[in-house]
Amino acid sequence: MLLINNYLTLGAVLFGLGLVGIILNRNNIIALLMCIELILLAVNTNFIAFSHHYNAITGQVFVFFILTVAAAEAAIGLAIVVLIYRERGNIDVNAINQLKG
Amino acid sequence: MKIGLTELIFYVFAAVVVISAAMVVTQKNPVRCVLFLVLAFFASAVLWMLQEAEFLALILVLVYVGAVMTLFLFIVMMLNIDVAETKLYFTRYLPFGLIIVALLVGLLMISLPEHNVPRITESLRTNQIALTNTEAIGMVLYTDYVFAFELAAVLLLVAIVAAVSLTHRVVVRSKKQQIDKQLMTRACDRIELLSMKSEK
Numbered sequence: 431m432l433l434i435n436n437y438l439t440l441g442a443v444l445f446g447l448g449l450v451g452i453i454l455n456r457n458n459i460i461a462l463l464m465c466i467e468l469i470l471l472a473v474n475t476n477f478i479a480f481s482h483h484y485n486a487i488t489g490q491v492f493v494f495f496i497l498t499v500a501a502a503e504a505a506i507g508l509a510i511v512v513l514i515y516r517e518r519g520n521i522d523v524n525a526i527n528q529l530k531g
Numbered sequence: 532m533k534i535g536l537t538e539l540i541f542y543v544f545a546a547v548v549v550i551s552a553a554m555v556v557t558q559k560n561p562v563r564c565v566l567f568l569v570l571a572f573f574a575s576a577v578l579w580m581l582q583e584a585e586f587l588a589l590i591l592v593l594v595y596v597g598a599v600m601t602l603f604l605f606i607v608m609m610l611n612i613d614v615a616e617t618k619l620y621f622t623r624y625l626p627f628g629l630i631i632v633a634l635l636v637g638l639l640m641i642s643l644p645e646h647n648v649p650r651i652t653e654s655l656r657t658n659q660i661a662l663t664n665t666e667a668i669g670m671v672l673y674t675d676y677v678f679a680f681e682l683a684a685v686l687l688l689v690a691i692v693a694a695v696s697l698t699h700r701v702v703v704r705s706k707k708q709q710i711d712k713q714l715m716t717r718a719c720d721r722i723e724l725l726s727m728k729s730e731k
Contacts, residue, residue, distance in 0.1 A: 432537050432581065434650070435643050440545050440578070442639035444552055446632040451556035453628035460561055460607060464568050467599075468552055471575055474587075482582040485651050487667050491676055493587050494668065497594060498683045502690035504599045508606045509697040515610045 437479030444472035459511050459521045463504065470500050541581060547574040561607045569600050586665040 451465035474493045481489025515521050534542075547570065554567040572595050579588040662670065672680055 432541055434648065436541060436545070437578075437582070438643050439640065440548065442636050443549055445639070446636040447549070447552040447556055449635060450628045450632040453624050453631065454556060456624065458561070458612070460603065460610075460612075461564060464555055464564055464603065467568060468555060468571070471571065475575060475578065478579050478582050478584045478587065481584065483648075483650050487671055490584050490587055490664075490668055491671055493584075494590070494672070495679060495683055497587070497590060498687065501594060501599050502686055504602065505690050505694045506697070508602055509694040511606060511610070512698050521610065521612065 434479050434483045437475060441472045441476040441479070444475065445469055448472060457522045457524050459507075459514070459523055462523070463507050463511075467500070467504070470496060537581060541578065544574045544577045547571075548578065561612060562604070565600060565603045565607055568603075569596050572596050572600070583664060585663075586668055 445468075448465045448468035448471075451468065452462055455461035455465065474496055477489045477493045477496070481487065481493075511521055514526065518525065551567040551571040551574065555564050555571065558564045558567065572591055576588040576591045579591065
């Protein structure tokens with residue numbers, strides 16, 4: 431019998447890994463975007479586990495919309511990465527400080 | 532304790548997901564990062580299928596691996612990223628990051644239910660005929676959530692326009708009309724009268 435606790439533990443571990451990736455890869459925007467994808471995967475896994483557990487389809491509809499928004503976010507984020515690379519020649523997050531007072 | 536086939540599949544693919552997620556975080560080469568992320572998506576599609584979310588599992592493989600990850604791979608290969616200098620901060624923030632993640636994951640583990648909550652098998656809706664997963668999603672997506680569905684469509688359109696307009700470069704040899712230049716022009720820009728001595 432597969433319990434919901436297994437899926438929740440997996441979601442927590444995945445979320446933690448995505449977060450540690452954001453903390454560690456602070457100077458590569460593409461790595462940051464990939465870590466955000468990991469976090470979204472953890473959230474979606476939780477949604478689907480609860481959707482199965484409560485036998486309600488609403489959780490899956492929510493995952494559907496999260497996937498849509500995440501795809502749009504990835505497209506625009508990568509467009510911005512391309513722009514930054516074209517302007518500066520690197521994608522170091524720490525070098526982007528023109529707005530710093 | 533006897534482990535059934537479902538549990539075995541779950542543990543194997545959960546291990547694959549966790550290991551490949553760790554590889555995404557720690558790998559130096561961005562191409563390997565993307566490929567490990569693809570592996571994580573495939574394995575979690577299997578896990579979603581175990582939870583009877585077949586439609587979303589297939590969407591994850593088709594849309595995410597097929598479109599979004601391919602886009603990531605294109606960008607990674609298009610930009611020439613210096614791998615050596617991008618790992619400067621890795622060791623510096625490692626203890627800090629591990630502490631935060633241990634705290635957060637510990638907090639989430641504490642919030643898990645202690646005793647095994649049984650799964651609810653009867654549906655919330657009473658008059659429900661047996662539907663496949665895709666049909667069940669479609670039944671609510673086009674009725675209860677149709678406004679959100681249309682909003683998602685508009686959002687995708689906005690994303691297309693934004694991505695194109697951000698990365699589109701102005702064509703230099705374009706033949707389009709430049710109205711400000713036309714209005715600012717004067718007669719002396721167009722024609723110049725020279726007085727020359729006529730040759731004998």
